[in-house]
Each structure stands twice: as C-alpha cells, then as structure tokens.
Amino acid sequence: MYFRFLPLFLIFLLSVSCASDKQTKLIQDENGHRLVVDGENFVINGMNWDYFPIETNYDYSLWNESDEIIQKALDYEMQLLQKMGVNSIRVYTGIPPKWITYIYENYEIYTLLNHSFGRYGLSINDKWIAKINYADPKTQEILLDEVKEMAETYKQTPGLLIYLLGNENNYGLFWHGAETEDLPSQAELDTEIIENQARPMYRLMNKASNLIKSVDEQTLxxxxxxxxMYLDVIAEECTDIDIFGINIYRGISFDDTFERVKKxxxxxLxxxxxxxDAYNALLQQEDEVAQAYYFIHNWKEIYTNVYNLGKAENMLGGYSFQWSDGWWKHGQTYNLDVQDTTASWTNGGYYLDYKANQNNMNEEWFGIMTKQPPNENNLFELRPRLAYHKLKEMHQLxxxxxxxxxxxINQKAKTLLRDIEVEIEEIKDQIKK
Known part of the structure; x- marks a missing residue:
C-alpha cells in the first residue's frame, strides 16, 4: 500500500516562500553536551536510510525517478519511520534539497547529509582513482570544490540537520575496495601511514568543515x-568540526567509547x-531475535550517556544501521536477485554466532526491514523485523x-529484553548442539 497526501506542486508552492528558520545549535556546560533544535533539547533517534529495489545496486538512484514515484516511495517509507520514532535519517548527497524539505515538513524527520569525501574513489584528470591520496594537491582541490558545491546547493534547506564528511575513510586507507573487510591489525597502523595518509586526510576534513561553515553557517x-582509530590524530587535526561521528560495531556494548571521546x-558524539545483522552464520538461518537483542543493548547505552544523566554526557544520539536489507552489498555487481548468506567479515562482539577463525557478519542482512520484489515502477513493500518493534518502544524514551x-532507561531495556530472553537461550542451545 502506498500513501499520497497533498499534491506535490501544492506542497512546494506553500513552502517556497518560507525561509529556513531552523535554529540548530550545540550547547556545552557543566552537565555535558546537548543538541538544541528550534529551542528544544533534541536526541537523535536516527536511521541509515536508502532506497535500492531488489535487482539493483549502487548504480540505481531513486532521485532519477519521476516526482510521482519518488513521492510514493517516500510517503510509504517515511510514514513507517515516523511511527517508529525516527527523527533523522542519514542520506548521501544526490538527494535534491526539495526532498529533504518534503521529508521534514511532512514527517518531521531531519536529514544528516553525507558527502563520501573520496571514500569510494575520485575522478582525477579524467582517470578514475579508486584509492586516493589525500596529500595530493589535485585531490585536495577536487574534494574541496565538491564540498563547497554541496554547501552552496543545500544551504538554508529546511530539514537539513548536519553535514557529514566521509564514511570510514580511515579504513579506506587499508581496504582494497568498497566492500567491508576485517579491520587492520595494530602492526599496520605504523607511523608512515599516520603521517603520510591519515594526518593529511583529517587535516583536509577540517579544512572542508571550515569551508562548509563559510558558505552555510546555520548547519553543523x-x-x-x-x-x-586515529583518535589522537583526529584530536590534533579536526579542531573545527562540530560533532565527532563514528561507525561502530562492537556487539552488545560500546565499552569505553563515550569516556575515551570525552577525555x-x-x-x-x-x-x-x-x-x-539478522542472520546467524552458525545456524545458517535468519535470526531477527538476536538482531533486536543487540539493538536494545546499544540504544540503552546511547540514551544513558546523553546530557545531564551523570555518565559521559557527550552523546547526541545515533543512526541505526540500517533501514532495509541491501541485496547487492556482498557481490555488489552480481547475484542482485539473491539475498546472499555469505559472511564477509568477523566480529567477536556478536557472540551469538561467533566462532574463532570464521566470518559471522552478513552484509546483506542488516535491515530492520525485509523488502519484497519491486513492481514495474521500482516501488516495493517492506516487512518489519522484530528490531523495528523493539526500537519503536525504545524511541518512546x-x-x-x-x-x-x-x-x-535501564528498566525499559530490561523489560524489552525479558520479552525475548527465552528465544535467546534457545539460540544458544541450538548452537551448542
């Protein structure tokens, strides 16, 4: 089922003369850091959101469809996000500003706008460079031009919350492609890499942040x-960014992350x-209970580390990964009509399906929504996994x-976990057998 509200032309007609009066600011005092939006304290209940129908990959863009199709897709998915309590989505550049405003005005969902900052390669002198050198003057020039163009395109866009630069670009200094791999060993993090690759990258990110602010001073x-990784270098080089964002997969707990960033x-943060992910690599079956289990623990730690609660008090919120399954993510260019069950990397923090020397993380199964095959208009329906319902309850806090x-907060998490503890024990028993 797809939902339709006011005609699109009427919505834009009503909003075209409305300047962005959003007031977003960061406040730091003796009680920590907090984000204030339109005069109200704001914790980010975020979601990594994209739109890739089955049988498509990174070459597909919803924004190339007609306005009618885009609106139908957004109305269907944003309604589900809003009901879940999501108030911000993470989206890569390419989304037209009018759709950021449409999502905000119709669903009260803000956008964190992500520029990849060369993470997946860059065209330099008409040649595609997959693994770029951030110390190269030409590379720096191109990236800063792109960032400036982004800020000029999106400045004063109602619904735009934060500009985000990069996506694990520090891992890109080691990984050979766009697919997720195991993290580099400590031995690989030597002084030469730090000084010749990492430090120039972070220094350039800081310069890009200042460039954005020179164009759009309203947006963080x-x-x-x-x-x-490289937190010490970041502290030295990224002095002018507003917020430190990290992709972090540690399983049941984020450990000392909050305190380390604070100190x-x-x-x-x-x-x-x-x-x-919602797939058990040991049992070789879908496992939405375990996925919900990790999410409940994760959001408990996020909420207990926000402003004025007596812990780290530096947490602004988070963006759950991810909204719907990515059927293209393992092979990226082949088997796009198959949800691949190959685990491509290993992480001991996800102990419910971890076994030494065996991959347990399934890239195509991270969605809290499963997706159905698309129709002739590339529209598709979603089925919520258990994590959707549990996060909906967590976000009521x-x-x-x-x-x-x-x-x-701890009691809420305990109650939600109690509802699934029997299933968790059953999973453990099956693995033992």
Whole structure:
C-alpha cells in the first residue's frame, strides 16, 4: 500500500516562500553536551536510510525517478519511520534539497547529509582513482570544490540537520575496495601511514568543515570515522568540526567509547552507524531475535550517556544501521536477485554466532526491514523485523524528560529484553548442539 497526501506542486508552492528558520545549535556546560533544535533539547533517534529495489545496486538512484514515484516511495517509507520514532535519517548527497524539505515538513524527520569525501574513489584528470591520496594537491582541490558545491546547493534547506564528511575513510586507507573487510591489525597502523595518509586526510576534513561553515553557517558539521582509530590524530587535526561521528560495531556494548571521546577529544558524539545483522552464520538461518537483542543493548547505552544523566554526557544520539536489507552489498555487481548468506567479515562482539577463525557478519542482512520484489515502477513493500518493534518502544524514551534517568532507561531495556530472553537461550542451545 502506498500513501499520497497533498499534491506535490501544492506542497512546494506553500513552502517556497518560507525561509529556513531552523535554529540548530550545540550547547556545552557543566552537565555535558546537548543538541538544541528550534529551542528544544533534541536526541537523535536516527536511521541509515536508502532506497535500492531488489535487482539493483549502487548504480540505481531513486532521485532519477519521476516526482510521482519518488513521492510514493517516500510517503510509504517515511510514514513507517515516523511511527517508529525516527527523527533523522542519514542520506548521501544526490538527494535534491526539495526532498529533504518534503521529508521534514511532512514527517518531521531531519536529514544528516553525507558527502563520501573520496571514500569510494575520485575522478582525477579524467582517470578514475579508486584509492586516493589525500596529500595530493589535485585531490585536495577536487574534494574541496565538491564540498563547497554541496554547501552552496543545500544551504538554508529546511530539514537539513548536519553535514557529514566521509564514511570510514580511515579504513579506506587499508581496504582494497568498497566492500567491508576485517579491520587492520595494530602492526599496520605504523607511523608512515599516520603521517603520510591519515594526518593529511583529517587535516583536509577540517579544512572542508571550515569551508562548509563559510558558505552555510546555520548547519553543523561532522566527520564519519571508523570506530576510534586515529583518535589522537583526529584530536590534533579536526579542531573545527562540530560533532565527532563514528561507525561502530562492537556487539552488545560500546565499552569505553563515550569516556575515551570525552577525555581524548572533547567533542560531542554521534554514532553514524551501529547495529547487527539478522542472520546467524552458525545456524545458517535468519535470526531477527538476536538482531533486536543487540539493538536494545546499544540504544540503552546511547540514551544513558546523553546530557545531564551523570555518565559521559557527550552523546547526541545515533543512526541505526540500517533501514532495509541491501541485496547487492556482498557481490555488489552480481547475484542482485539473491539475498546472499555469505559472511564477509568477523566480529567477536556478536557472540551469538561467533566462532574463532570464521566470518559471522552478513552484509546483506542488516535491515530492520525485509523488502519484497519491486513492481514495474521500482516501488516495493517492506516487512518489519522484530528490531523495528523493539526500537519503536525504545524511541518512546526521551532522556531529556525530567522523569527519565539512567534507572528508567535501564528498566525499559530490561523489560524489552525479558520479552525475548527465552528465544535467546534457545539460540544458544541450538548452537551448542
């Protein structure tokens, strides 16, 4: 079923004369960091959102469809996100500004706009460079031009919340392609790589952040790092970004992440990606219970580390990964009509299907929604997994309410976990057998 509201031309007619009066700011005081939007304390209940019908890959763009098709797709999916309590989505550049405004005005969902900052390659002198050198002057020039163009295109766009630079670009210094791989060993993080590759990259990100602010002073800036790798270098080079964003996959707990960022960097924090896949690599079957289990634990830690709750008090929120399954992500260019069950990397934090020397992370199964085959218009329906319903309940919490504290957040998580603890024990028993 697809939903339609006011005709698109009428919506834009009503909003075209409305300047962006959004007031977004960061406040730091003795109680920590907080994000304030339109005068209200704001915790980001975010979601990594994209739109790739089955049998498509990264070459597909919803924004190339007709306005009618785009609106139908957005009305269907944003309604589900809004019902879940999501108030911000992470989207890559390419989305036209009018659709950022449409999502905001119709569903009260803000957009974190992501420029990949050369993560997946760059065209330099008419030649495609897959693994770029951030110390190269020509590369720097192209990236800064792209960032400036982005800021000029999207400035004062109602619904735009944050500009985000990169996507685990520090991992891109090691990985050989766009697919997720195991993290580099400590031995690979030597001084030469730090000084010749990592430091120039972070220095350029800081320069890009300042360039954005020179064009669009109303919107906050952030970078997307892979976990806390090079945190010391980031603290030295990225002094002018507003928010530190990280993609972090540690399983049941983020451990000392909040305290380390507070102590070693001092910037407010968002998780630009985190979550769990819904496939058990040991049992070789879909496992939406385990996925929900990890998400509940993760959001509990996010909420208990926000402003004025007595813990790290530097957390602004997070973007769950991800909205719907990506059937193209393992092979990227082949088997696009098959949801691949090949685990491509390993992570011991996801202990419910972890076994030493065996991959357990399934890239095509991270959605909290499963997707159905598309119709002739590339529109498709979604089925919520258990994580959708559990996150919907978690997002009913507002850590800024006077009646909500660490105890209430922990109790909410405990109640949601109690509902699935029998299934979790059954999974453990099946693995033992």
């Amino acid at each position: 800036t952030s970078i997307c790092n892979g976990d806390l 070693e960097y001092g910037k407010p 968002i998780f630009t990606e985190f979550g769990a 507002n850590p800024f309410q006077e009646t909500i504290g660490v105890q209430q």
